[in-house]
Amino acid sequence: MAVPLHLLASLLVFLLMVDAGRLIPCLHIVCLMESSIVLFGPPGAGKGTQAGRIVEATGKPQVSTGDMLRAAVAAGTELGRIAKGHMESGGLVPDDVIIGLIKERVKARDAENGLLFDGFPRTVAQAEALAEIAPVSLVIAIEVEDESIVGRITGRFTCGGCGSVYHDQFRPCEVEGQCDECGGSDFKRRADDSEDTVRARLSAYHEQTSPLALWYEQRGLLHRIDGNASIDEVGVRISKILPE
Numbered sequence: 001m002a003v004p005l006h007l008l009a010s011l012l013v014f015l016l017m018v019d020a021g022r023l024i025p026c027l028h029i030v031c032l033m034e035s036s037i038v039l040f041g042p043p044g045a046g047k048g049t050q051a052g053r054i055v056e057a058t059g060k061p062q063v064s065t066g067d068m069l070r071a072a073v074a075a076g077t078e079l080g081r082i083a084k085g086h087m088e089s090g091g092l093v094p095d096d097v098i099i100g101l102i103k104e105r106v107k108a109r110d111a112e113n114g115l116l117f118d119g120f121p122r123t124v125a126q127a128e129a130l131a132e133i134a135p136v137s138l139v140i141a142i143e144v145e146d147e148s149i150v151g152r153i154t155g156r157f158t159c160g161g162c163g164s165v166y167h168d169q170f171r172p173c174e175v176e177g178q179c180d181e182c183g184g185s186d187f188k189r190r191a192d193d194s195e196d197t198v199r200a201r202l203s204a205y206h207e208q209t210s211p212l213a214l215w216y217e218q219r220g221l222l223h224r225i226d227g228n229a230s231i232d233e234v235g236v237r238i239s240k241i242l243p244e
């Protein structure tokens with residue numbers, strides 16, 4: 001029995017459409033995704049605040065691998081289960097898990113404007129992997145001298161009563177030893193904020209990111225921003241190099 005020609009033609013059109021449907025998401029990732037931005041800086045350099053401003057100015061959603069890992073673990077995805085095993089045994093989550101999460105993230109609809117990567121990549125190997133996944137057009141390194149960071153972090157203390165945050169130098173209590181907000185006098189300093197801990201974190205940071213900065217510098221993507229200024233001034237410096 002002969003199949004009518006118009007049925008064959010309809011079938012062909014249908015198959016082509018299915019194929020196009022498969023192709024479009026792929027094009028969307030590889031070709032249509034706008035350039036992403038990478039932001040790095042030492043702990044205590046005000047990276048979080050500046051990241052928020054970059055998101056506002058560029059519309060590129062912020063991607064933090066820490067948040068992505070927590071979300072994947074909470075959602076119980078396969079990558080989340082693998083990550084959880086490493087986190088519970090106190091080990092580092094391997095690169096292929098992190099890269100896998102980023103590969104998923106760039107497929108989301110809001111990634112077509114490009115993304116703001118915060119705290120990723122941390123190593124040259126990760127930067128090489130990222131280059132295969134998402135085009136990066138700008139890398140911002142906020143630079144603050146170690147001495148200044150140590151001063152910023154070790155001076156912090158919080159009110160045990162209401163949680164207000166103070167700083168020996170930058171935001172002291174109006175009346176020494178008494179919280180401005182609740183009048184309490186029970187102040188706490190985090191053990192994380194001790195000078196030795198901060199110095200250890202800084203030296204790990206320098207060891208890790210120096211090669212990364214060089215790698216991006218050689219590709220003409222690195223912009224060093226002097227972070228030794230007020231939050232607003234640093235924000236203005238960054239806004240001058242952001243893409244339109």
Ligand SMILES: [Zn+2]
Pocket residue numbers: 159160161162163164179180181182183184
């Ligand atoms: Zn208080």
